Amino acid sequence: MVWHGGRGWYGRVLAAAVGVTAVAVTTSVWSAQAGPVAGRPARAEEVVRPSWPNAQGPARVPVSVTITHASDRGARGVNITIDDGPDPVWTPRVLEVLREYGVKATFCMVGTQAQAHPDLVRAVVAAGHRLCDHTVSHDTTMDTKSESYQSRQILDAERMITKASGGVRPQYYRAPGGAFTPYSRKLAASRGMRPLGWNVDSKDFERPGTDVLVATVKQEIANGPTVLFHDAGGDRSESVEALRELLPWLRRQGYSFGFPVR
Numbered sequence: 001m002v003w004h005g006g007r008g009w010y011g012r013v014l015a016a017a018v019g020v021t022a023v024a025v026t027t028s029v030w031s032a033q034a035g036p037v038a039g040r041p042a043r044a045e046e047v048v049r050p051s052w053p054n055a056q057g058p059a060r061v062p063v064s065v066t067i068t069h070a071s072d073r074g075a076r077g078v079n080i081t082i083d084d085g086p087d088p089v090w091t092p093r094v095l096e097v098l099r100e101y102g103v104k105a106t107f108c109m110v111g112t113q114a115q116a117h118p119d120l121v122r123a124v125v126a127a128g129h130r131l132c133d134h135t136v137s138h139d140t141t142m143d144t145k146s147e148s149y150q151s152r153q154i155l156d157a158e159r160m161i162t163k164a165s166g167g168v169r170p171q172y173y174r175a176p177g178g179a180f181t182p183y184s185r186k187l188a189a190s191r192g193m194r195p196l197g198w199n200v201d202s203k204d205f206e207r208p209g210t211d212v213l214v215a216t217v218k219q220e221i222a223n224g225p226t227v228l229f230h231d232a233g234g235d236r237s238e239s240v241e242a243l244r245e246l247l248p249w250l251r252r253q254g255y256s257f258g259f260p261v262r
Contacts, residue, residue, distance in 0.1 A: 050192035063189040063262065067180060067197040068172075071225040073258030078250055079226040080105040080243070080257060081198060083134060083174065086113055086120035087232035093240045094231045095127055101247040103257045108132035108174045108196070111157030113232060118164035125168045130259055132172035133157045133193055140177030142184065150184045158191060171262060172196040194262045199224025204239040213242035218249070226260060 047062040071077025080098070082105050085091045091107075098105055107124050109131060114121050125131065135142065135153040142150055154173060162169050173188030174196045175181075185195045200220040202213050217227060229239050250257075 048189035111160035
């Protein structure tokens with residue numbers, strides 16, 4: 001089943017979420033969207049102070065509208081990001097592998113999936129992982145849609161994920177297929193969610209075999225720290241096994257695991 005750029009499973013999700021796959025994006029495109037060069041302080045127009053009702057303290061800390069790729073563990077940090085769940089079959093298996101190797105990850109959740117499986121959202125939070133808003137229905141054409149449509153997709157998913165988690169808010173927003181717009185990035189930042197990109201696409205949605213997934217990540221980890229895997233949308237056994245091989249390998253190479261810089 002093709003995920004990025006196609007409908008397949010997401011067509012059914014979209015149909016189920018009436019009213020209310022990610023394309024591989026090159027580092028150069030991400031850099032162009034991200035705006036400031038690495039190491040330069042963000043300009044005033046590149047940050048937004050969260051504005052949800054009753055936000056206080058850390059909740060009011062300004063959030064950058066630029067797309068983050070860096071790790072909070074520095075130059076030898078790796079951010080494991082898991083997209084499109086939660087899924088009742090595969091999310092628990094991903095959580096098991098992460099727990100086995102003591103790794104924390106960022107789970108980019110589809111709103112309808114979070115709504116359907118709140119127990120899994122709470123399990124992700126309880127294990128110390130972070131949440132990311134991946135819209136209501138994973139529409140990879142978000143960047144061609146109206147601002148009102150983008151707003152519904154982002155804010156409804158934020159609400160669904162927060163409710164399912166028991167009140168823990170997503171800290172990031174990842175556009176399906178990288179379909180960010182200036183509007184969506186600013187809206188996400190205004191809700192305290194840093195736009196989140198990726199540097200290494202495992203392409204596990206293609207199910208090329210565990211060995212290929214492992215080789216892809218090993219070859220591309222020099223591109224940057226944020227690695228993309230999936231825990232929903234079909235058989236993710238290759239993804240689970242690839243993580244089982246890659247996590248200890250990355251540690252042996254001197255990497256540590258962290259979260260995307262906020």
